[in-house]
Amino acid sequence: MKLDTVKLIIDLKSLSRGVNRGVFIIPLEKVEWNIEGVEPFDRQGTLELMVDYGDEAVLCSGSLDAHFRTPCARCLEPSHFSISEEIYREYAWSPDPASGEQRELISQSGELNIFNAVQEAVLLSIPGKPLCSPDCTGICYN
Ligand SMILES: [Zn+2]
Known part of the structure; x- marks a missing residue:
């Protein structure tokens, strides 16, 4: 399986029918x-x-082991979080009018763009109330 690790695009031609597995180092910056x-x-x-290349659709699932940072909700210093959500997305060559499910389309040039699926896993992993440390006292205004 060939993946552009910056744009997060899989080259469909590099996949075999059925289940394909791969592990990639992503230059996060x-x-x-x-x-x-x-x-x-x-x-x-x-x-x-793990990419399952079928006749009707291509199923992409997986996980990203990485740390990101976002401002602490109390003091605005960076707080860190890891990606806890799984990646899961179904791709198809044509829209399926029968199903209400939103499926992403595979480009005519044979590229499978998984950026949205990976970005979504990052978005869903952002803590509701990120803290730099559990006992952060916040900004002192005195
Ligand atoms: Zn803090």
Whole structure:
């Protein structure tokens, strides 16, 4: 399986029918994550992918082992979080009118863009109330 580790695009031609597995080192700082207030903390992350290449659809699942940072909710210093959510997305060559499920389309050039699926796992892993440390006392205004 061939993956552009910056754009997060899989070359479909590099896949065989059925289940494909791969482990990739992602240069986190080069990826345009485009998530407000969130930056990579580690320089690199490990992306484990399982891609099931079927006739009707391509199922992509996996996980990203990486740390990101976002401002602490109390003091605005960086707080770190790891990616806890799994990556899961279904791709198809044509929209399926029968199912209400939103499926992403595979480009005519044979590229499988998994950026949105990976970005979503990062978005869903952002803590609701990020803290730099459990006993952060926040900004002192005195
Ligand atoms: Zn803090």
